Amino acid sequence: MVLILHIETAIETASICLAKDGVVIAWDSNNQQKDHAAWIHNAIKIMMNDCSYMLNSLSAVSVSAGPGSYTGLRVGMATAKGLCYTLKIPMITLNTLEIMAVAAKNKCEKEDKKTDLLVPMIDARRMEVFTAIYNSSIQNLLPPQAMVLDENSFFGWKNDHNMLIFGNGSEKCRNLLVHPNIFFENIYFDATDMVKPTHSNFLQGIFADLAYSEPFYTKGFYSPVKKS
Numbered sequence: 181m182v183l184i185l186h187i188e189t190a191i192e193t194a195s196i197c198l199a200k201d202g203v204v205i206a207w208d209s210n211n212q213q214k215d216h217a218a219w220i221h222n223a224i225k226i227m228m229n230d231c232s233y234m235l236n237s238l239s240a241v242s243v244s245a246g247p248g249s250y251t252g253l254r255v256g257m258a259t260a261k262g263l264c265y266t267l268k269i270p271m272i273t274l275n276t277l278e279i280m281a282v283a284a285k286n287k288c289e290k291e292d293k294k295t296d297l298l299v300p301m302i303d304a305r306r307m308e309v310f311t312a313i314y315n316s317s318i319q320n321l322l323p324p325q326a327m328v329l330d331e332n333s334f335f336g337w338k339n340d341h342n343m344l345i346f347g348n349g350s351e352k353c354r355n356l357l358v359h360p361n362i363f364f365e366n367i368y369f370d371a372t373d374m375v376k377p378t379h380s381n382f383l384q385g386i387f388a389d390l391a392y393s394e395p396f397y398t399k400g401f402y403s404p405v406k407k408s
Contacts, residue, residue: 182239184378185224185263188371189216189256190248190276191302191348195370196220198227202379204372206231217255224259238269240387242378244371245273246396247310247324248302253395261390270387272378275396276302277324281314282377283369284346288316295363296341297321299334301349309349310398313337318377326398329353338362 186197194216195209206227210219228235243260246253264271280300288295295316302310307329313322327333329352337343338359345357346367354364381387 182379182382183233183237184240184242184272184375184382185238186242186371186374186378187220187256187260188244188276188279188369188374189220189252189259190244190246191252192249193370194220194252194256195372196223196227197371197375198231198233199375199379202375204375207370207372209370213249213252216252220255220259224263235263236267238263238267240264240270240272240378240382242272242274242374242381244276244279244374245388245393246276247326247398248276250395250397253397257393257395261393264390270382271390271393272381272386273388273393274374274377274381275312275324277310277312278314278318278320278377279373280347280367280369281312281318283373284344284365284367285316285318286373287365287367288344294342295344297337297343299343299345301345301347301353303347303349303352307352309347309352311349313343324396324398329356331356333357334362 188195192213193211197207241260241263243256277300281298284298298314312324343362346365
């Protein structure tokens with residue numbers, strides 16, 4: 181049995197899920213960004229208890245490593261590292277943009293939609309986003325990076341490919357990137373979208389270095405928290 185805990189805290193809504201042999205068996209989320217640190221440990225404890233598993237039953241912990249919210253990424257990484265050190269189990273890290281691409285691929289397949297390229301975007305300051313380009317097989321074609329958007333963004337791609345742009349950073353470029361090959365979708369992602377790539381990495385023995393793994397910040401991230 182392969183039992184893996186997945187942690188996603190890169191954006192406004194944090195989520196966790198438990199998967200057994202690559203199948204989701206439990207899920208929870210928190211949409212109060214400023215409360216992620218206070219929420220996550222108790223949420224993990226409750227989820228494990230509800231599924232009748234002890235923490236020492238875990239085979240590994242997977243964490244969304246960024247880019248994204250500076251504080252959120254630190255919460256997720258610290259939680260994953262703490263569990264892995266204590267339980268002496270491996271940690272698996274996934275790029276947040278890749279997780280978003282997996283979510284988009286799943287939605288396109290479910291709705292029988294075809295697209296050449298998947299372009300996730302996470303909002304940063306002003307006209308800047310964290311973005312990357314993946315094909316329909318989740319192969320990375322443009323490495324994750326910070327990008328200041330303008331009308332010439334993706335110039336070498338949009339003329340030859342259908343591009344699906346999504347994520348909380350995509351809203352700022354809907355009126356900027358107007359092209360017949362560019363489409364926009366509202367695609368939600370969470371820790372359940374980590375299950376398939378994480379399970380594959382586990383079976384291949386692709387693990388992170390616990391001592392030296394750090395969140396993939398890309399750059400300093402401005403993450404305003406809404407006042408209650």
